[in-house]
Amino acid sequence: MKLQFRFLFAFLFTGFLLSSCSNNKQEFSVNYEKFTLDNGLEVIFHEDNSDPVTAVALTFHVGSAREIEGKTGFAHLFEHLLFLESENLGKGGLDKMSSRIGGSGANGSTSRDRTNYFQTVPNDALEKMIWAEADKLGFFINTVTEAVVAKEKQVVKNEKRQGVDNAPYGHASYVIGKNLYPQGHPYNHQVIGSLEDLQNATLADVKEFYRKWYVPNNATLVIAGDFDSDQAKEWVEKYFAEIPRGEEITPLPDAPVEVAETKKLFYEDNFARLPELRMVWPTVKQYHPDMYALDILSQLLTDGKKAPFNKVLVEEEQVSSNVFMFSQNAEIAGETTLLIRAYPGTDLDKVSESVNKAFKKFETEGFTEADLDRIKAGIETQFYNGLSSVLGKAFQLAQYNIFAEDPGYINEDIQRTLAVTKDDILRVYEEYIKGENFIATSFIPQGQAELALENSKPAEVVEEQIVQGKANEEFELPEETDFERTASSFDRTVEPPYGESPDVKVPDVWEGSLENGMQIFGIENNELPLVQFTIEIEGGLLLENTSKTGVSNLMADLMTRGTANKTPEQLEEAINELGASINVNAGRQTITITGNSLARNYDKTLDLVEEIILEPRWDETEFELAKQSTLSQIAQQSANPNSIASNAYNKLLFGEDHILSYNSIGTTSSVESITIQDLKDYYNANFSPSVADFMIVGSISKTEVMNSLVDLESKWEAKSVDIPEFETPERPEESIVYFYDVPNAKQSVIRFGYLAMPETHEDYYPATVMNYILGGGGFASRFTQELREGKGYTYGIGSGFSGSNIAGPFTISSGVRTNVTYESAALVKEILEKYPSTFTDTDLETTKSFLLKSNARSFETLGAKLNMLDNISDYGWSPDYVKEREQIVKDMTKEEISELAQKYANPDQMIWLVVGDAKTQMDRLEQLGFGEPILINNRFKEGN
Secondary structure, three states: OOOOOOOEEEEEEEEEEEEOOOEEEEEEEEEEEEEOOOOOOOEEEEEEEOEEEEEEEEEEEEOOOHOOOOOOOOOHHHHOOOOOOOOOOOOOOHHHHHHHHOOOOOOEEEOOOEEEEEEEHHHHHHHHHHHHHHHEEEEEEEOOOOOHHHHHHHHHHHHHHHEEEEEEEOOOHHHHHHHOOOOOOOOOOOOOOOOHHHHHOOHHHHHHHHHHHHHHHHEEEEEEEOOOOOHHHHHHHHHHHHOOOOOOOOOOOOOOOOOOOOOOEEEEOEEEEEEEOEEEEEOOOOOOOHHHHHHHHHHHHHHOOHHHHHHHHHHHHHEEEEEEEEEEEEOOEEEEEEEEEEEEOHHHHHHHHHHHHHHHHHHHOOHHHHHHHHHHHHHHHHHHHOOOOOOOHHHHHHHHHHOHHHHHHHHHHHHHHHHHOHHHHHHHHHHHOOOOOOOOEEEOOOOOOOHHHOOEEEEEOOOOOOOOOOOOOOOOOOOOOOOOOOOOOOOOOOOOOOOOOOOOOOOEEEEEEOOOOOOEEEEEEOOEEEEEEEEEEEEEEHHHHEEEEEEEEEEEHHHHEOOOOOOOOHHHHHHHOOEEEEEEEEOOOOOEEEEEHHHHHHHHHHHHHHHHHHOOOHHHHHHHHHHHHHHHHHHOOOHHHHHOOOOOOOHHHHOOOOHOOOOOOHHHHHHHHHHHHHHHHHHHHHHHHHHHHEEEOOOOHHHHHHHHHHHHHHHHHOOOOOOOOOOOOOOOOOOOEEEEEOOOOEEEEEEEEEEEEEOOOOHHHHHHHHHHHHOHHHHHOOHHHHHHHHHHEEEEEEEEEOOOOOOOOEEEEEEHHHHHHHHHHHHHHHHHHHHHHHOOHHHHHHHHHHHHHHHOOOOOOOOHHHHHHHHHHHHHHOOHHHHEEEEHEEEEEOHHHHHHHHOOOOOOOOEEEEEEHHHOHHHHHHOOOOOOOOOOOOOOOOOO
């Protein structure tokens, strides 16, 4: 029998935002329609036909807070499991389908209170996505077997090793959770759970958890983008309506916490080089009236030059380069965190004294209405940025529906932020922060316990011991899963057909130029009242001296620290009052100036950019602060396995004397030697419109843009800048294994590859096509299927080419479990060896389908459009280069893929770099057959 929709409501709502610096209202509306099926599934539609794409998000009101003691990590485990197989999608489930239909890559996330699954697809695949999401909800759990659970336990363990155990300060959240929330509180344990609990979980435990929480009456389905709502309703009803309702879900009661006395704990961190202090106060749950004032309070205290914490800790006491304060407001409780990473060797008691001084400064000096207004202006711009994609809109609608019980709360939410007063700020400070007890954690480098806060007690941290040949790490997945099929009123094994193919329209690109040589590229897009722009200047690290690397990085940093006519504080205020952001960054080949503003504030934002470019301040005090900050960053990177791997890999690729073998932020010795005159010399020699391009997208016309650049055209004089050409180092004639020792590492970070070719090379894009099934296609790739899904060695692995107008590397990168370092490398080698002869017709079809259909998503966001302009400006491509690439894909043959793989993915001509625990893993790598591994710690000393 056909089930009828029971409509709760269907209407449009409009959110009005008031600019804090204008009397004009900025009007913006989001249309949505909500209805509920009889089985309790809540469905929200948002139609937006700006681009031929549709986002689908299925969110369950279950996170780690719904778990019980001894059975933690289940919600996060299901975030993984639901992608593996369902009754009708088969093995690989949504991941394999995503590759065929040109999706953004099916993904999910878990928090304390919800788990979501999401993807953006070309709109012709919407029925397929609805079918697939329904299969996860009602036709999944029978496919879960002991072997499947055993495999995914290893993947989750690898995720924890990568993000927690093998990362600086990775255990801080665990220590805070255990001490802020009492035993038995839903937030006492971490979202990822206990590895012991996961290892002990039985198949019966897993299925019981799923059947309780993953039911229609505990879920919200959001569809946003370009689709026909009447047709979509029929599909939702067809695929979801017969899935039975689950047992009634009882909401968790609010559970705010109090800290009876301040608690201080410390931990000696194997991967930390900077002492870190966190102070955490219990505050309020999500959408509590005080949440909004607490958010703004955090920004008033720590964000910007005027903030008391910047004044005291950064400028006066100089104990840190940055101070962060933020709130985490969850469904039943909340917390506010102050986080300070001090300079190397700094006693955290000194930092604590500085914190008290900063609070006193806030109490005595207060803040102005203008300070409050500038923060609200920034929130307004952030709000629009968050809605710049259909997936962003889908996330917001689901969030408000679940936790505010009304998608339309988006309007009230913003209004509550904008309605916060000075009295509100002062009241929440007195109530939640001033004089209140808190949890303090001191994470300090190993062997430096004296830097911890006085009277701190050792934190209890559960560290996994990685043992060679450890039991319970191996598993074997059968080719086919035996399961009992769930009954359905129709044959769900038949995948729905595609809809009408989307008409992918390449955005209209306009071009212009200034008399000083700067080239202009733009796209007008009026969907949102935003403008984003980038000025890209050739140079960066490429124009530096190897003895003083980091000059352009420091110069870029200093350029936003005031102008000739504005102090650092005045410049920052001027930017913030507009709700804008302006950043200057130096990279390996360019210096980029980026701007993001409301359309109505574009002209004023550009005026400030002009001032930054033409009238640098060269402030000596700010220069010294910038140097300290950079040296601190270098010290921090020196113990991070991923940073170590990137730095060492570049040295091996380019050779130790090549300028591009250096980190663009410099080394300890080079930064220490840099003077402010070095920055001025670099600026005077290389900062020129003759080697610059201006790219802009958003709600602004070509005429408006060109008129806005008149002053920059006349005042920014061109100079001759010679961009050097370097010989590209040859590819290794034979493979060599290099090892960088990080004692007791929980994972081995791998970088395998060689210096390949520039993006302008005729083989570059065809080789990228070749790599899709090898390692560029996410879950469709051989590397992921073999190393993650087949063996559970890693949380993620990928490969790709990264050239520019000069040669860049082909790189295979991952973090793998320490005790399978050799096994992982050997499997990568085997996959590379077999790839040319095992690439199938099906692989070719999947590659073509993804690369052609995914073009529907190529231009959805302002960022994507800016990237398109960047390619046009950098390489001289036509605006139709996407269409030209489509033809390359259509013409590709299996034989060409094989030839490209033999040429560009040959395992016998690569650098094989491993960063990990040498005492247990280095010697084993000789079995790869590439000779004895070479230890490179002394050759590439940390931070130098």
